[in-house]
Amino acid sequence: MLLEIYVENFALIDRLRLGLRSGLNVFTGETGAGKSILIDAMEAVLGGRVSADLVRTGTDRALVEAVVDVTGQSAVAARLQELGLAGPEDGTLVLTREIARSGRHGARVNGRATNASLLRELAGGLVDLHGQHEQQSLLLPGRALALLDAFGGAGLLRLRDEVGRLHGELRQVEAELASLCGDEVERARRLDLLHYQLRELDAARLREGEDEQLSSERRLLQSAERRRAATEAAYAMLYEAGDQPAASDLVGRALTELRDGARLDPELQGVLEVLEGALAQLQDAARDLSSYRDRVEADPARLEAIEQRLDLLASLRRKYGGTIGEMLGYRREVASELERLGNAEGLAARLDSRRGDLGSRLQAAATRLSAAREEAAGRLSLQATAELRELGLPGATLAFAVEPERDGVDLRVGQHGADRVGIMFTANVGEPPRPLVRVASGGELSRVMLALKVVLASHDAVPTLIFDEVDAGLGGQAAQAVSDRLSLLGRTRQVLAVTHLAGIAAAADAHFALAKQVRGERTTVAVTALDEQGRVRELSRMLGGARITRATEAHAREMLAQGRTER
Secondary structure: OOOEEEEEEOOOOEEEEOOOOOEEEEEOOOOOOOOOHHHHHHHHHHHOOOOOEOOOOOOOEEEHHHHHHHOOOOHHHHHHHOOOOOOOOOOOEEEEEEEEEOOOOOOEEEEEOOHHHHHHHHHHEEEEEEEEHHHHHOOOOHHHHHHHHHOOOHHHHHHHHHHHHHHHHHHHHHHHHHHHOOOOOHOOOOOOHHHHHHHHHHHHOOOHHHHHHHHHHHHHHOOHHHHHHHHHHOOOOHHOOOOOOHHHHHHHHHHHHHHHHHHHHHHHHHHHHHHHHHHHHHHHHHHHHHHHHOOOOHHHHHHHHHHHHHHHHHHHHHOOOHHHHHHHHHHHHHHHHHHHHHHHHHHHHHHHHHHHHHHHHHHHHHHHHHHHHHHHHHHHHHHHHHHHHHHOOOEEEEEEEEEEOEEEEOOOOOEOOOOEEEEEEEEOOOOOOEHHHHHHHHHHHHHHHHHHHHHOOOOOOOOOEEEEEEOOOHHHHHHHHHHHHHHHOOOOOEEEEEEHHHHHHHOOOOEEEEEEEEEEOOEEEEEEOOOOHHHHHHHHHHHHOOOOHHHHHHHHHHHHHHHHHHO
């Protein structure tokens, strides 16, 4: 449910923080007090359309924030997890809408930037707002179908799931058939290409790691002369320096001198041993260099062969993948597709048989689903019509029209069946029902939604309902009926209602009064959560207008007492 609404610089609202309660919350105030502005703010944060005109004069941006309790809303929680937008552990969801005078509006979910469509998606399972006529959820495509299926119960929903499963399987089989039995010329071209690619890859005799090994060998062959010259020079310096003494000769002379000295002074024995070891290492190094020098050979023919092989691998990489592993993987894919296309005729026959079987089963399931919807539509239409007549529309008729779509004699089945469902309505005896979207006024539409919500109370899981002036034009028994039904809904979910009727306001669990105030030569809308005495004054105003008397106050107290008793 909605826990809190924060509004800043929105139309005539300067800054407002509103804590809401469970049950029935009502908003009252004189005509023009700003009730519609508050509803517009709620609609904005729930993902509705916004305009830069909503930004308060003299400011650059408006902000609306809603804190929603999503405890127990597993579908919403799963969607947040999927999007990486999971909220805090206390089970709250924070929706934010920014409206900029520049036109660059923004939206956030739990502090993360997103878009208005996601706000609408998340809010759709949490809040049902019934405000201005063109924004009623009843008029959205698919809404009538969803309401009818919810009313139909578990049996109907199982039929719909079966239709969805069969439809998905049929689409998959048809896609496979299309890939097998496409244009014959294109198929022949594809086979030729695959055969060529397979021959080219097989002829290359690819081996994992071959390119790295060849690149290393190429570097060695390209550097053969430089390496031979380097080892020749190093060997000469160590062992055969020509006119100059070699390093080993110099160390040998030093040893000769030190041996005489060591016989005279044993302290030189340590240095003598170091030099003897150094001479042995120099001789070993010279032998290793000589051996290495003798093995180094320039091999132009081998180098050319390597260059050609690496060029071939580079060419294949451009066609089939960046590494030899990827090329080998592609080769396996080519072989698999060739096998599939080679067996296309037999596979196509099997798929065609399966398509026929699935099509028959889908038609049968869709027929059963349409029949279940027809039966549910009859019951829902009767119950909703009865509710409407209690809500001040004695001549009203509401009908859910189920029209299966067909291609010739076969149903045109989609994921949710073959049915188009429309809501038909008339407010007058003797007039045939017509599409609700065309004939219902704003007040009638709100009452239609209220009637449906009462009938669907045990089926619809949306926890918060918002009604804008559902009591428009009502009085007497009809107004009392609306009050009773709002109270009834408030027992199982949160209801927010803008009302002009004292009877509805008296039945509320929480009462908020809206009024315009002038502060510093600026008009602003203020909202006050009323205590007991405040509710008496507001109900007295609603009963008696500007003149509040002891009689109206007594009547107001009596209505509040009755409302508490009925709750």
